[in-house]
Amino acid sequence: MDRLVELAPEFWKAAVETLYMTAFALIMAGLLGTLIGVGLYITRRGGLLQNRVVNGVLELLVNFFRPIPFVIFIAAISQPLSRAILGIGIGINAGAFGIGLAASFAIARIVEQHLVSVPPGIIEAARAMGAGPWRILFTVVIPESLGPLILGYTFVVVALIDMTAMAGLIGGGGLGAFAQIYGFRQFSPVVMWAAIILIVLFVHLVQLLGTRLARVVMRR
Amino acid sequence: MAIVSLHGVTKTYPGRGRDSAEVTAVDDVTLEIEQGDVFGIIGYSGAGKSTLVRLINALEPATAGRIVVDGVDITLLRERRLRAVRGGIGMVFQQFNLFSSRTVRANIAYPLKLAGWSKADIDQRVSELLRFVGLSDKARAYPEQLSGGQKQRVGIARALATRPAILLADEATSALDPQTTHEVLELLGRVNREQGVTIVVITHEMDVIQTIATKVAVMEGGRVIEQGDVFEVFSRPQNPASQRFVGTVIKGIPSPAERAALRARHDGRLVTFSFRDGDSSQAQVFLDLAKAGLDFELVYGGINDIRGRAFGHLTLAIRGADADVDAALRTIGVHADVTELADDADLANGEVR
Numbered sequence: 074m075d076r077l078v079e080l081a082p083e084f085w086k087a088a089v090e091t092l093y094m095t096a097f098a099l100i101m102a103g104l105l106g107t108l109i110g111v112g113l114y115i116t117r118r119g120g121l122l123q124n125r126v127v128n129g130v131l132e133l134l135v136n137f138f139r140p141i142p143f144v145i146f147i148a149a150i151s152q153p154l155s156r157a158i159l160g161i162g163i164g165i166n167a168g169a170f171g172i173g174l175a176a177s178f179a180i181a182r183i184v185e186q187h188l189v190s191v192p193p194g195i196i197e198a199a200r201a202m203g204a205g206p207w208r209i210l211f212t213v214v215i216p217e218s219l220g221p222l223i224l225g226y227t228f229v230v231v232a233l234i235d236m237t238a239m240a241g242l243i244g245g246g247g248l249g250a251f252a253q254i255y256g257f258r259q260f261s262p263v264v265m266w267a268a269i270i271l272i273v274l275f276v277h278l279v280q281l282l283g284t285r286l287a288r289v290v291m292r293r
Numbered sequence: 294m295a296i297v298s299l300h301g302v303t304k305t306y307p308g309r310g311r312d313s314a315e316v317t318a319v320d321d322v323t324l325e326i327e328q329g330d331v332f333g334i335i336g337y338s339g340a341g342k343s344t345l346v347r348l349i350n351a352l353e354p355a356t357a358g359r360i361v362v363d364g365v366d367i368t369l370l371r372e373r374r375l376r377a378v379r380g381g382i383g384m385v386f387q388q389f390n391l392f393s394s395r396t397v398r399a400n401i402a403y404p405l406k407l408a409g410w411s412k413a414d415i416d417q418r419v420s421e422l423l424r425f426v427g428l429s430d431k432a433r434a435y436p437e438q439l440s441g442g443q444k445q446r447v448g449i450a451r452a453l454a455t456r457p458a459i460l461l462a463d464e465a466t467s468a469l470d471p472q473t474t475h476e477v478l479e480l481l482g483r484v485n486r487e488q489g490v491t492i493v494v495i496t497h498e499m500d501v502i503q504t505i506a507t508k509v510a511v512m513e514g515g516r517v518i519e520q521g522d523v524f525e526v527f528s529r530p531q532n533p534a535s536q537r538f539v540g541t542v543i544k545g546i547p548s549p550a551e552r553a554a555l556r557a558r559h560d561g562r563l564v565t566f567s568f569r570d571g572d573s574s575q576a577q578v579f580l581d582l583a584k585a586g587l588d589f590e591l592v593y594g595g596i597n598d599i600r601g602r603a604f605g606h607l608t609l610a611i612r613g614a615d616a617d618v619d620a621a622l623r624t625i626g627v628h629a630d631v632t633e634l635a636d637d638a639d640l641a642n643g644e645v646r
Contacts, residue, residue, distance in 0.1 A: 198390035201350055201461075202404040202451075203380030205373075212403075216394040290394075292435060 076261050084264075087251035088271055094169040094237045094247055095275075099230055101173030106180025106229075109135065111210070113181060114188040121196075121206035121214075131181075139178040143236055147171040152243060168245025172236045176229055183225040187218045220291030227283025231276050238272075248272050295325040295361075296459060296491050297349055302358030304344055318344040320515035321358070326508070328458075331485050331492045333506030333523070335499060335538055341515040342495045346461050349493065350382040351375045363458065380408055383452030383490075387464035389444040391436040397447050398423070398432040404454045422450040426480060442473035449480060453490070460484065460492045466501060478505045499542040503527065503599060511535045527597070528569050528604035544595045545606045551593065552634050559592050561612035564622065567630035570602040578625050585621035587613040608634070 077084070109131060115121045116128035141150070151171030156162035159170055191214050199213045215222075238249020248268045256265025304319040319341045326332045336342045347353040348360055351367050360367050367378055391400050398419055405415045423429045426446040436444055445465060452460055462481060466474040482505055484490050494506060502509050502523060510520035511534060519526060519535045527543060530536040539545065546565045547555060555563055566578050582589050589611045596605035611618055622631055 192388075192390070194386055194388050194390040195392060197352060198384070198386060198392075199403075200352055201379055201382070201384040202407055202455075203376040203378075204407055205376060208407070213392060217392065219394065292437075 076255075076259075077264050077267055080255055080264060083255065084251060084267065087246060087248045087268070090165055090245070091234065091237050091247040091249070091272070091275065094165060094172060094240055094245060095230065095233050097166070097169035098173035098176055098233050098236070099226075101170070102176035102180050102229065102233070103226065105173070106177040107184050109177060109181035110184025110188070113185040114214075115206065115210060117185075117189075121209055135178050135181050138175070139182070141175075143175055144239055144242065146175050147239065147243060151175065163244040165240070165245050165247075168237070168240030168243055168247070171243070171245075172233055172240060175236065176233055179232065180226070180229050183229065184222065187221040187225055188214055190221065191217045220287045223283055223287040223290060227280060227287070230279045230283070234272060234276055234279070294328070294364075296328045296363055297326040297493070298359075298361045299324050299345075299348070300359040300361075302345075302348060302360055303356050304341075304348060304353060305356045317515050319348065319355075322515075322517050324510055324517060324520060326491060326493060328491055329485070329489055330508050331481070331494060331506045333494045333496065333502040333509040334512060335496055335502055335509060336512035337497055340512040342512050343463055345512070346463055346493060346495050349459075350379050350384060350461060352379070380404065380455055381457050381459070383455075383457040383460040385445065385448045385452045385460070385462045385465045387467045389436070389441075389448045389468075391444055391447055391451070393436050395435075396432065397428065397434050397436070397439070400436070400447055401451045401454055404451060408455050418454060422454060425453075426450045440473075441469050442476055445469065445473075445477050446480060449477070449484065453484065453488070456488075458491060460490050462492060462494045464495055464497070467496065467498070474501070475504070481505060499538045503542050503597075507600065511538060524570075524599045524602050524604070527599055528567075543597055543606075544593065546632055547593050547608055547634065555592055555608070555610070559590070559610035561589070561610040562618055563592070563608055563610055563634040565594070565606050565608045565632040565634065566625070567604075567606045567632065568596070569604040574628065575607070578629055581625050582609075582611065582621055585613070585617050585624075587611050587617060587621055 112127065113131050113135070116124040116131065138146070138150070147168075151174050152162040152167065154174070155167040155170045159166055161167055195217060196209055196213060199209045204213070237245070237247045238252075240247055241250025241253060248271055252265045252268035255261060256268060300323050302319060302322045303317065306316045306318060308315050322345060334342045334345060344353060348355050349362065351370070355368050358368070362378060362382070365378070367375065370378065392403065395403065401419045401422055402415050405418060410418070419432075420429070423432055426449060428443060428446055428450070431439060431443065436447070439447065448465075460481075465481070466477050469477060478501060481492055481494070485492050494501060496502060506523050508521065509523050509526050510517045511526070511532065512518065513534045519530065519532045526535060527539055530539045536545075540548075547563075552563065568575055589609045591607055592610045593608035594606045596603055622633065625631055
């Protein structure tokens with residue numbers, strides 16, 4: 074317990090780092106993943122803007138990167154990419170970047186799945202009224218699937234928090250790294266569990282928020 | 294002038310998988326729908342009627358043939374122009390297809406927003422439509438809070454929002470119970486009468502055609518096998534498939550099984566007299582039979598009313614000397630359709646209804 078009090082500044086710093094990485098990754102993956110997911114959806118066979126070539130490229134992209142285990146992904150792909158784009162391959166920003174990139178592919182699939190589940194009849198109704206494909210996407214398909222989409226994003230945020238624990242590998246910091254370094258390796262269960270409990274608390278809050286929001290949107 | 298006319302329209306889909314033959318959903322269909330008609334298209338599922346109706350508003354492009362809507366051949370138009378055409382044709386669906394994320398009011402407002410109406414005009418038009426379909430108190434409700442009949446009324450209001458000249462109803466009542474079906478058909482009838490909207494009704498239920506349609510086309514295997522005035526088709530269906538459909542709502546000439554049952558219960562010769570408004574008189578038939586001194590009883594059939602015109606088939610069991618019956622039937626045959634039902638032995642020879 075004394076050790077935890079001693080480490081309090083490190084602990085709170087790690088907590089902030091976790092929040093920062095999660096937020097950074099969520100914004101990045103939210104944008105990039107949604108874009109890819111929407112792209113997959115509209116270009117699919119029978120989609121609003123069917124396009125075999127674009128769809129094939131996107132499918133390949135997602136299927137190539139998504140199965141790579143994150144521990145390897147962060148070392149093999151995101152580190153060099155981060156160095157090229159952000160100018161640095163290690164540290165908290167590189168970690169957040171890696172998480173965001175990896176999560177983009179997961180979000181892409183989640184977005185695609187939820188958009189696909191909008192009943193085709195509703196889309197047909199909008200077409201019958203004379204709506205064009207982009208109009209249908211933004212005023213029908215996305216609003217109709219918003220509730221499930223929010224739950225999907227929530228699911229991803231929880232996965233993001235999980236990923237931040239591994240960002241420690243490239244010096245990303247955060248609660249995961251804190252629990253590893255000061256708790257696990259220094260045989261201090263109290264320190265380790267303090268970090269775990271805070272992570273659980275974060276996850277719980279995010280889930281609560283997501284569920285609430287989805288409930289409001291879906292009215293149930 | 295016809296508001297919708299189809300000339301030799303065909304729609305084929307590529308077969309699924311390699312080497313599979315292409316599927317012809319609509320096969321060389323020619324028909325004319327006049328302004329103000331309630332045009333029924335009836336057929337079993339898979340007959341191609343849903344595809345046919347989607348050709349009229351170009352949700353599906355035709356493979357061959359000409360489709361002229363309101364004077365414009367839509368098979369020549371590009372997608373962007375087609376959107377404008379679709380905006381001028383309302384459509385209602387079996388599954389209603391309301392936007393679940395929008396209120397009733399917003400559902401009805403959607404096509405108006407598409408058409409670029411001002412907010413004030415939209416508000417006024419939506420209120421007017423809600424009143425017309427009797428759902429003013431449900432404006433703020435979401436679709437899931439409505440009953441099936443209410444949902445379809447919202448669907449109809451939405452389809453009518455932009456004041457289209459044509460309304461396509463694709464199995465609009467097939468998901469509803471009989472009472473609600475009746476209400477929705479009533480509403481469609483009002484739309485036709487009060488607003489002069491031409492309605493195309495797709496259905497597999499002859500009852501719907503009988504209640505609302507003025508013209509009917511019967512579809513089978515992608516083809517229109519019979520079409521015409523509803524009264525004509527109902528009172529004298531020419532094609533076996535049409536006869537089957539008519540038979541679902543009209544007691545016509547008894548089927549072989551029904552004849553066998555009738556014969557088991559009644560003596561004498563079974564004869565069906567067919568009457569149509571204007572061209573024959575029931576009273577005369579009974580008078581002739583009575584004059585001939587024959588004993589008869591009514592064993593099957595009924596009189597039907599279609600758009601205020603009556604027709605029917607009455608099957609009588611007639612008892613008396615064969616020669617007397619023959620003579621009476623000849624007299625009656627001059628002014629009414631007479632069908633003497635064959636004996637059971639003949640029926641066994643593969644007669645198909």
